[in-house]
Amino acid sequence: MTIQLPGGKYREIIWAVALFLLLDLSVLVLNFYISFQISEDAVAINLAGRQRMLSQRIAKSLLTAQSEISKGASPDNALEELSGTTGLFDSTLQAFETGGSVQGSDGKPAIISPVKSEAGMQALKDARAIWVPYLNLARPVLEDKSGAQLFAQIDGLVSYAMNNNLKLLKLMNQLTTSLEQGANAKADTLRQIQTGGIFLAMINFIFILFKFIRRLRENDRKIEIAQKENEEILSTVKEGLFLLDREFRVGNQHSASLEHMLGIPIIPGTNFREILRTSLEQSTYQNACEYIDLLFSDHVKESLMGNLNPLHKVEMHLKTLQGKPVKRYLTVEFNRVQQRGKTVHLLVTLFDVTNEVELEKELVETREEAREEIEGLLNLLKVNPNMLGTFIEKAEITLLEMNDELRSSGSQHDLKPLDYRRIIDSVFRKVHTMKGDSAMLGLEMFEALSQKFETVISPLRNKSILSGEDLLTLPFYIEEILQKILTVKSMVERLSAFHDAFTPALTAENLGNNLDRLAQRIAIEQGKKIKLISDLQQLEKLPPHVHNELKEIMVQLLRNAVVHGIETLDERLQLGKHTMGNIHVTLRETETGTYEFTILDDGRGLSPERIRETLLKSGKYKSAELEELNDRQILMKIFEPGFTTSASADRHSGHGVGLDVVYRKIEQLGARMRLNTKENSHTRFSIIFPA
């Protein structure tokens, strides 16, 4: 923080104030100066007035002296006064002309400056012209007071004085007037200066006022804007923000979300310690307080204690603003606010991380659940799915029946005493049966649960008196098993969904396509040409479990037809056949409601002779044995395990597994088979099975 130096935004105002003071000061100085001059002038005016008076007193004392002399009395007193007045007049006149000190009216010396006004100077000049002859006439009179000539001389003097007395008075009057005029002019100037000065000062003052008010207003506006922005930030920010002092008191401002997070109204001075105390676990609370205290003690480095903040994703028991208790996970961060290197506040930021934490938790839970489920699942895989399904269905019904028994015992509103023994016995029997069933199927999980349940009920059966209290425990066991059943059900459902997802529904069209692809591939490998004509529309009428069996039969017989039935191109040409072999695959409903699957190829047909040879070569049969069999019986040998006519084993034949599998499947379907063949013409397998 730096302190604003004088100047800057205040410079103008400071200059204006300085100017104001300067103006005032100079007016004051001028005032002093002129006032001083005016007071000097006043002395001069005073003295000029005295000159007027003196001119008359001179005349008066002259006349007095003359009359004294004529009366024969001593003129000394009058002459003395004449001498004094004449001297005073003279020195004063002198002082007016050249400046100097004279005796003032109060007897003290007064200094006057020479008269400068034209009228004044003229008056003085004229007065001097009268005064000089007077002085010359007066001097002998005054010097020779008792002389004989005194009488004659005084008469001349008196007559001169009488002649000029009024002139002198008039001149002194003129002098006074001119001095008064000068003084008046100065007073006018002073007034003008004062008026001017005050006017300027006034303008200056108005300028300052205007400027200052405008600046204040501007500042106010800026502060207001800043405050408004501040408020906007605090009202919109998601985090809880506030300043905390050493005493754990909340500062003057805080973000709006703070109250939402903490669920209590926050006012300046709210005790944060109390909030922590009520919402945190005891040890966390203590650690948090210590941590905050340490942040205020400046010996610890802030950057080196972040790890110790105990309020990281911490569980807090708070309330909603409506007062409903709620658990939130918060992260509270603290940052030092320092002034001159000393921590004065902590900026506290609260983050609501509830969703994050719960997500994490959920993830862990989900993982754990998944693990448990997989374990249970692996166990269930050992059990036949159908049997598992039956068991689950039955167990659920049984459990709900038990629950119904418990419920209906309460729903008799006459409140008759209940037959608790009957209920307990019934529940026990059902649990026992369930235990037996699960044991038989090897469903260990359910066996254990039933066992646990049974252990709880057994002692009840032996109790002599039963009450509703004894039933209290039962629903919890029912619920536990029901929950497990639900889990298994959802698992099985998911498993079958999984299975379905990977097994496209078998339609006539895609089965036909699949068979064609297979046949063409084998034909190419065998160097043969074939055309597959399939008509499998009836397939969709058959139940799904037949689909798979039938499909396997078709694949085997088709493979057999391409590999063994259809001849090579050369063979076919020699036999005069089209090089393209034809295979027909047909599924149809018979008149009797059964289904017939037929596969017909126009290949070489089955030769009983060749089969005899092959059987003999295999060493399984002696020729005598074979002699005894008719052609039909010989033909059926191709369905025996291990039978093959191919010399070498390849992917499609020669392993000795093929038709024997077909045969077993036919048996499983409960089907019959017909075989029709003619050498170098065709082979037809027909499988007839019930719908």
Add this chain to the structure above:
Amino acid sequence: MKLLIVDDSSVIRSRIARISNESRLSNLNIIGLAKNGNEAVRICKVMQPDLVTMDLTMPEMDGVSCIAELIGMHPDMNILVISALSDRTTALQALKLGARGFLNKPFSDKQLIDALMEFQGAKE
């Protein structure tokens, strides 16, 4: 800057020493390695380190007692606690007694260097 490393694990002692030496922090000299509080106190009686890195759980004399003693001897000594966060309360107590910072074990090279740099300005 004179550094004293206090930790009961020799692996940790040498790791702190190695990182400090490689850190290119100016004037950093390791003046001692102590494996418990007693040794640390003994070393500090002879010479005064500018910075002590201090483990908290050690045999003979644990970190907290050691900090109390060292601060008693040299109130201005810089002590950096380097310990696991298993016991937050103890760590806070160590700071209360006068340690100036806390570094969580396990720490990375950079974290230690950053922490050491915090103290570099203190003595130069």
Add this chain to the structure above:
Amino acid sequence: MADINETDARVFIESVTHYFEQITGHAAEIRTAYLASNKLPQFEYTGLIDFSGQFRGSVYFSATSMMAARMLLAMRESDTSNSNLLDIVGEVANTIAGNARKHFGAGLEISTPTTSFGNRVALTSPTRARPFAIELQWQQSEAVVVVDLENNI
């Protein structure tokens, strides 16, 4: 996944039976206990508390008007007006809440009880698929405690 067990449920039941014992000297009897699936049992006067924190869900005590009135009379309160009847079931719910906090600790947050009268369903969307219902009997009148609670952890 941890679930509430019998002991937990007993805390609620015992709060209620104990309440009866306190005010009348006769504890209420448990008539039966079962899993309530589609329709939760409820009588005329119901006091309900919500839980959050470690557990989530609600528990309510619902009594017939006769039961509630008898309780008032047992407390020597002769004013059996509607508001007093609501008051008494609210009281029982409050006791349940208090005991629950003692049993489950600070991890359980409990709301203040809300009371309701009549056919209005007290608990519209239960947390459990099958809440536990425990029917009580006291002086030939009926009440039920429904525990619909799930552990959050």
